[in-house]
């Protein structure tokens with residue numbers, strides 16, 4: 001018993017038996033090529049008796065993947081190509097037709113051996129089953145040198161009968177004995193015990209390869225496969241992403257990465273180039289339409305993502321604190337420290353540094369507070385959100401006017417109104433309400449009434465920083481000092497009027513609009529030496545009066 005575990009991939013056969021996972025022949029061929037590059041030893045390409053299309057797909061794989069090593073394949077030999085067949089002459093002939101052009105063809109035939117399956121499904125006695133195995137394995141052997149036999153539902157088969165079955169299959173010419181836990185019923189100790197029992201009780205078992213094929217009905221497929229391997233099996237039947245009948249098969253990536261990550265414990269190797277795992281996983285997901293759950297081991301989107309501040313802080317100090325394998329080892333470019341509501345300052349400041357910003361002390365505290373407020377409202381904070389926040393944060397040195405409050409009313413049932421409360425350069429808080437053509441126009445009119453800087457709005461743009469209904473909106477405005485001499489500029493030789501730019505970001509786009517406008521107004525005030533004429537008390541209208549006036553005028557019109 002060597003220390004090499006053959007990886008038998010059945011994504012294209014058992015994997016395709018997942019409800020809804022049917023793939024086209026060309027998708028199957030592409031996946032077979034990717035599996036070959038990945039380094040699998042065996043590709044079970046399909047069940048040729050199932051349909052002419054399945055036969056054609058298996059034939060194409062045998063010809064294009066099974067004859068020559070695909071470029072990039074770690075091994076210098078092409079993978080063995082397997083076709084599955086019931087224990088009937090017709091199925092075996094079809095399977096042979098599919099695989100015979102491969103360099104290493106292998107016929108795989110199976111027959112149920114549990115009392116339950118024999119009685120209710122096959123309606124055959126033990127004697128009939130033994131005779132059929134002897135007959136059909138021998139027939140398959142007359143066509144092909146490599147024969148795999150599987151006693152279906154071995155996990156629920158009487159062990160003594162199982163030993164008899166396997167003995168018959170070896171005598172008839174089987175070269176691989178595959179032990180399936182067809183319905184994912186066993187537990188790891190039981191399944192390991194079945195394999196140990198086979199090694200202890202089946203004559204000439206050392207002349208064949210013992211293989212394991214586990215289903216995941218109780219979520220134990222990988223554990224059972226590893227238990228079988230520890231008991232001596234040297235072939236693991238697996239699928240990419242663990243797809244397959246019902247709850248699926250053992251997933252290739254889980255077995256391979258367990259053997260690699262826990263190498264000292266198992267002391268076993270495979271021929272898999274693990275850096276291709278993520279890519280092949282995505283390819284299979286796209287072809288089958290079966291989405292990989294984010295928390296899926298090894299290839300899930302969150303497998304190398306950390307959101308909580310304590311974990312992120314640990315990861316920044318030493319990557320082994322919360323990762324047992326390096327993301328690059330499975331083809332993920334890097335650990336993903338996801339910024340969200342559970343993140344802390346360490347992760348935020350590391351991300352800001354990576355983006356080229358350096359904040360510390362009170363400045364970092366300020367950005368952090370705004371980041372947390374945003375994270376509370378959205379699931380994830382992306383770099384673009386941070387950029388917008390920073391631009392919003394790094395405004396003019398002196399905030400002459402600060403937004404203290406904003407209330408808008410808009411829709412189809414009245415005039416758009418806005419009430420704005422600003423802290424002004426003299427330290428006083430002023431409130432003004434206005435109506436406009438829309439909520440932004442109303443808010444800007446209210447700001448104008450308090451700020452009264454004589455500026456014209458030149459440009460207003462709004463965009464969503466990231467995707468989704470909860471995205472930040474970023475507003476950019478440009479204002480220009482009003483030209484008192486407009487219309488007579490030709491005779492007037494005064495300087496050009498200056499333009500000021502302001503941006504604002506918020507999940508509320510009206511708030512973002514007012515912030516942007518105030519930014520620009522503040523720059524204008526600063527540029528004019530901080531001079532500002534406070535509006536007369538009459539200008540700073542008590543907002544309820546203005547709203548009443550607006551409502552009255554809308555009713556009148």
Ligand SMILES: CC(=O)SCCNC(=O)CCNC(=O)[C@H](O)C(C)(C)COP(=O)(O)OP(=O)(O)OC[C@H]1O[C@@H](n2cnc3c(N)ncnc32)[C@H](O)[C@@H]1OP(=O)(O)O
Nearest residue numbers: 017047049050051085086087088110111112121122152182
């Ligand atoms: C555990 C597994 O994954 S087994 C593989 C499952 N994969 C598939 O089934 C592949 C797709 N299958 C198919 O396309 C079809 O089922 C076919 C073409 C194979 C057969 O279709 P049909 O001839 O219409 O038979 P149907 O599917 O209705 O029933 C299966 C028959 O095969 C018999 N059978 C089941 N397993 C075996 C076996 N290993 N060896 C011989 N006969 C078997 C059943 O007893 C049943 O026979 P019956 O009709 O005399 O009762």
Ligand SMILES: CC(C)C(=O)C(=O)O
Nearest residue numbers: 110150152153180182
């Ligand atoms: C055909 C056999 C190996 C099978 O898929 C199973 O028993 O699960």
Ligand SMILES: [Mg+2]
Nearest residue numbers: 014180182213
């Ligand atoms: Mg199966």
